[in-house]
Amino acid sequence: MQNQAEIIRLKQVVQQLLDEAKHQGASGAEAAFSVDNGLSVSARLGEVETVEYHCDQGIGVTVYFGRQKGSASTNDISPESLIETVKAACSIARYASEDEYAGLPDVERLATEFPDLDLYHPWDLNAEQAIALAIDCETAARTYDKAISNSEGATINSHQGARVFGNSLGFLQGGLSSRHSLSCSVLAGSGDAMQRDYWYSVARNAADLETGRQVGEKAAQRTIARLDARSLSPRQAPVLFAPEMAGGLIGALVGAISGGSLYRKASFLLDALDTRILPDFVRIHEQPLLPGALGSASFDSEGVATQTKDIVTNGMLRSYILSTYSARKLGMQTTGNAGGVHNLTVESGVNDFSAMLKLLNTGLLVTELMGQGVNRVTGDYSRGASGFWVENGVIQYPVEEITIAGNLKNMLLNIVAIGNDVDLRGNIRVGSILLEQMAIAGE
Amino acid sequence: MPLLDQVKQTILAGNGLQTQDIERIMATMLSTPVDAADIYFQFSHFESWSLEGGIIKEGSHSIERGAGVRVVSGDKTGFAYSDRLELPILLEAANNVKAIVRQGQQAQTQIQAGRERPQLYQPVNPLKSLADQQKIDLLKRIDSETRKLDSRIEEVMVSLVAAYDHILVASQDGSLLADIRPLVRLNVSVIMVDNGRREQGSMGGGGRSDYTYFLEEDRAFAYAKEAVRQAQINLRAKDAPAGNMTVVLGPGWPGILLHEAIGHGLEGDFNRKGTSAFSGRVGERVASDLCTVVDDGTMRGRRGSLNIDDEGTPTENTVLIENGILKGYMQDKLNARLMGVKPTGNGRRESYAHLPMPRMTNTYMLPGQSDPEEIIRSVKNGLYARNFGGGQVDITSGKFVFSASEAYLIENGRITQPVKGATLIGNGPDVLTKVSMVGNDLQLDSGVGTCGKDGQSVPVGVGQPTLKIDGLTVGGTNV
Numbered sequence: 024m025q026n027q028a029e030i031i032r033l034k035q036v037v038q039q040l041l042d043e044a045k046h047q048g049a050s051g052a053e054a055a056f057s058v059d060n061g062l063s064v065s066a067r068l069g070e071v072e073t074v075e076y077h078c079d080q081g082i083g084v085t086v087y088f089g090r091q092k093g094s095a096s097t098n099d100i101s102p103e104s105l106i107e108t109v110k111a112a113c114s115i116a117r118y119a120s121e122d123e124y125a126g127l128p129d130v131e132r133l134a135t136e137f138p139d140l141d142l143y144h145p146w147d148l149n150a151e152q153a154i155a156l157a158i159d160c161e162t163a164a165r166t167y168d169k170a171i172s173n174s175e176g177a178t179i180n181s182h183q184g185a186r187v188f189g190n191s192l193g194f195l196q197g198g199l200s201s202r203h204s205l206s207c208s209v210l211a212g213s214g215d216a217m218q219r220d221y222w223y224s225v226a227r228n229a230a231d232l233e234t235g236r237q238v239g240e241k242a243a244q245r246t247i248a249r250l251d252a253r254s255l256s257p258r259q260a261p262v263l264f265a266p267e268m269a270g271g272l273i274g275a276l277v278g279a280i281s282g283g284s285l286y287r288k289a290s291f292l293l294d295a296l297d298t299r300i301l302p303d304f305v306r307i308h309e310q311p312l313l314p315g316a317l318g319s320a321s322f323d324s325e326g327v328a329t330q331t332k333d334i335v336t337n338g339m340l341r342s343y344i345l346s347t348y349s350a351r352k353l354g355m356q357t358t359g360n361a362g363g364v365h366n367l368t369v370e371s372g373v374n375d376f377s378a379m380l381k382l383l384n385t386g387l388l389v390t391e392l393m394g395q396g397v398n399r400v401t402g403d404y405s406r407g408a409s410g411f412w413v414e415n416g417v418i419q420y421p422v423e424e425i426t427i428a429g430n431l432k433n434m435l436l437n438i439v440a441i442g443n444d445v446d447l448r449g450n451i452r453v454g455s456i457l458l459e460q461m462a463i464a465g466e
Numbered sequence: 467m468p469l470l471d472q473v474k475q476t477i478l479a480g481n482g483l484q485t486q487d488i489e490r491i492m493a494t495m496l497s498t499p500v501d502a503a504d505i506y507f508q509f510s511h512f513e514s515w516s517l518e519g520g521i522i523k524e525g526s527h528s529i530e531r532g533a534g535v536r537v538v539s540g541d542k543t544g545f546a547y548s549d550r551l552e553l554p555i556l557l558e559a560a561n562n563v564k565a566i567v568r569q570g571q572q573a574q575t576q577i578q579a580g581r582e583r584p585q586l587y588q589p590v591n592p593l594k595s596l597a598d599q600q601k602i603d604l605l606k607r608i609d610s611e612t613r614k615l616d617s618r619i620e621e622v623m624v625s626l627v628a629a630y631d632h633i634l635v636a637s638q639d640g641s642l643l644a645d646i647r648p649l650v651r652l653n654v655s656v657i658m659v660d661n662g663r664r665e666q667g668s669m670g671g672g673g674r675s676d677y678t679y680f681l682e683e684d685r686a687f688a689y690a691k692e693a694v695r696q697a698q699i700n701l702r703a704k705d706a707p708a709g710n711m712t713v714v715l716g717p718g719w720p721g722i723l724l725h726e727a728i729g730h731g732l733e734g735d736f737n738r739k740g741t742s743a744f745s746g747r748v749g750e751r752v753a754s755d756l757c758t759v760v761d762d763g764t765m766r767g768r769r770g771s772l773n774i775d776d777e778g779t780p781t782e783n784t785v786l787i788e789n790g791i792l793k794g795y796m797q798d799k800l801n802a803r804l805m806g807v808k809p810t811g812n813g814r815r816e817s818y819a820h821l822p823m824p825r826m827t828n829t830y831m832l833p834g835q836s837d838p839e840e841i842i843r844s845v846k847n848g849l850y851a852r853n854f855g856g857g858q859v860d861i862t863s864g865k866f867v868f869s870a871s872e873a874y875l876i877e878n879g880r881i882t883q884p885v886k887g888a889t890l891i892g893n894g895p896d897v898l899t900k901v902s903m904v905g906n907d908l909q910l911d912s913g914v915g916t917c918g919k920d921g922q923s924v925p926v927g928v929g930q931p932t933l934k935i936d937g938l939t940v941g942g943t944n945v
Contacts (some may be wrong), residue, residue: 120521178872426941
């Protein structure tokens with residue numbers, strides 16, 4: 024990709040869309056154009072399995088006729104298609120209702136500073152090299168221990184792309200970004216006793232990825248650790264969410280304090296601003312400008328400047344997560360979160376993972392969750408789980424075919440400790456989380 | 467105009483391509499010896515409308531087109547795609563993907579029209595089946611009628627979506643097959659408040675049809691009534707029990723049990739690789755003799771139905787389990803060839819930009835002999851689960867979950883107290899061996915299922931009669 028030339032090309036198309044919207048009578052418009060190129064290679068049992076070349080592009084436009092809104096998108100960027108796409112959006116806007124809260128962001132909220140966030144590190148990787156890397160990774164897993172009996176393979180993904188966003192208030196900005204990942208999944212055991220697990224690494228810069236050997240060995244270790252799992256009898260017990268599971272718990276909190284859930288009154292945390300939702304040692308903040316991080320952005324999906332801000336301090340909810348629309352519905356100001364959060368960070372304590380296991384003492388360590396049993400309206404939580412039973416801070420045996428249940432409102436208030444074993448692979452950065460007690464069901 | 471000509475007109479002629487161009491792309495891929503090669507063209511229209519807070523809040527429209535080229539040699543696959551339907555670009559893609567196989571002899575293919583298939587759905591454009599104003603009026607009418615059903619309703623959300631897909635598949639055997647696939651869905655959700663307690667209810671449906679489907683038999687309002695009924699039940703639900711107990715599953719959508727517990731585990735790719743808990747178990751007992759389960763892509767107008775799968779194979783009614791014995795797997799072309807069996811018309815892909823793999827269509831259990839009331843009466847203490855949200859499975863360990871959204875206690879043979887939603891967890895290879903009664907009331911779901919696998923989503927259907935399972939773990943909070 025010819026970096027800056029590509030951005031200029033995308034900007035021209037976005038400007039054409041905005042001009043066309045104006046030409047068709049829209050009072051306001053916003054448009055985006057993104058392109059993505061990638062290579063995905065997987066190897067299984069020591070040989071290449073698939074080589075996929077990815078090449079995607081798409082434009083989207085939203086138009087306003089006063090307070091009426093319509094949207095349209097396409098992957099066809101021919102000049103005729105641009106006109107047709109704007110036409111489709113305008114046609115929808117004419118049928119949409121007047122919505123007094125609909126419209127572009129306030130101009131003073133738009134981002135004006137665009138620091139280099141170090142998000143673009145293309146990986147000069149051809150299919151041959153990717154195949155070799157994937158085979159190395161999978162081989163490390165398969166040869167780790169003779170208990171490894173089969174494999175789902177190892178996969179390398181390397182993507183790079185560009186995105187430009189503009190609106191009729193004069194905003195027109197874009198940037199390049201890259202994302203690379205390496206994953207591996209292997210099996211151990213046979214017949215009824217078969218187990219599978221995986222590991223992955225993801226980064227903006229391939230140099231920050233774990234090595235193939237590290238990923239493969241972790242996948243193998245995790246799989247072997249699950250062998251001879253048993254169920255548990257129903258009980259109440261403390262539960263430790265491993266870091267890779269803790270992100271989901273915080274994700275449920277994010278959903279409940281997001282504007283869309285709040286103005287629809289579809290949240291278990293209505294009217295919770297400036298009230299206690301977590302124990303007083305918990306601080307959650309957003310770091311949208313972290314260089315090189317996966318969730319970094321200087322503006323959100325409607326061009327509003329992102330904010331470095333506290334969401335929760337001393338356990339008290341200090342900010343909702345709002346877009347322009349949801350903020351207006353709630354009589355508030357956007358928090359620069361149209362499209363979601365950016366590097367939401369849960370401040371970690373002093374405990375590493377083994378210290379967290381000691382704090383758990385006797386209870387359940389959860390390393391996998393299944394199903395969608397989270398009710399955002401009521402906070403009721405019930406999910407399938409597997410992990411390990413722990414006694415006196417020492418892992419005793421793997422467990423599976425159990426459920427854990429509770430209510431998120433209480434679960435969040437009953438967090439005992441948060442580890443410093445932070446998982447940096449997602450947009451929510453959090454270590455392991457220890458809950459005082461949950462209901463466990465099994466045989 | 468025959469379907470194939472209609473699709474060729476839209477996809478090829480509409481982009482300046484001809485049948486000979488397909489032959490050239492194919493010749494490029496076949497310039498090395500391969501086991502299979504195909505080109506998949508797609509042209510899709512999509513729209514959605516949503517109502518909330520009493521107003522038509524949003525609408526969107528989308529057009530996507532593209533083509534994917536694939537070469538398969540042994541178990542190795544090369545794949546590339548483009549959203550630009552231009553010959554030089556597609557030839558370059560074809561050149562890239564064949565790098566996966568070693569050099570060899572040149573082969574040529576002459577493209578011929580495949581045999582027309584019986585049409586399971588009309589090749590109609592659902593987006594045009596109602597005028598935009600009529601769509602808006604329908605949503606507003608649903609909103610106002612729903613609000614009349616209960617004074618405790620605080621919010622009503624209605625969504626209406628339609629997709630109109632043209633696909634064209636050319637294979638290395640020279641066949642050229644087409645399909646035109648309409649798909650519609652309508653959903654109603656309500657939030658109700660009573661004494662400060664807040665609960666939701668939601669119901670939807672649809673199929674391979676057009677928007678008039680929702681006007682027939684008053685379906686749209688039936689969804690609204692059902693959503694309200696579920697919210698009303700949830701408002702008086704108590705904490706769910708926790709532990710292993712007898713569970714009676716209602717008919718219809720609870721068939722998601724079959725989709726998760728056995729369906730995924732019987733997909734050909736996992737079984738060829740030996741990674742499924744069902745691998746190598748054809749001919750073995752995996753369910754009680756009351757259970758016969760099929761995957762049927764040939765049902766008229768259903769959400770999971772297809773005239774041909776995404777590799778051009780006609781869909782089938784495939785028996786997965788017959789009287790408790792595992793009969794076979796669901797196959798796409800690649801896995802069928804490697805396992806030495808026939809493809810079953812289960813090769814599906816989310817779009818031209820994704821590789822096909824074995825996927826379910828409409829998966830359901832055939833009806834049994836028992837009167838559903840007799841089934842309830844036979845349970846001293848247990849759980850009756852009438853509606854479900856989604857589910858998930860680990861195909862290797864066989865462990866699966868599905869989450870009840872409407873459930874009741876059964877006490878002394880009677881349905882009593884509603885309880886809060888809870889996740890149910892079990893083991894795929896043995897859960898059906900615990901089926902002790904099968905109702906005579908087979909129902910298929912209303913047409914809302916979407917299945918995810920390897921990041922690809924496809925529409926599916928499920929169904930079952932009332933089932934009694936002697937022992938399943940219920941994940942409530944009442945330990």
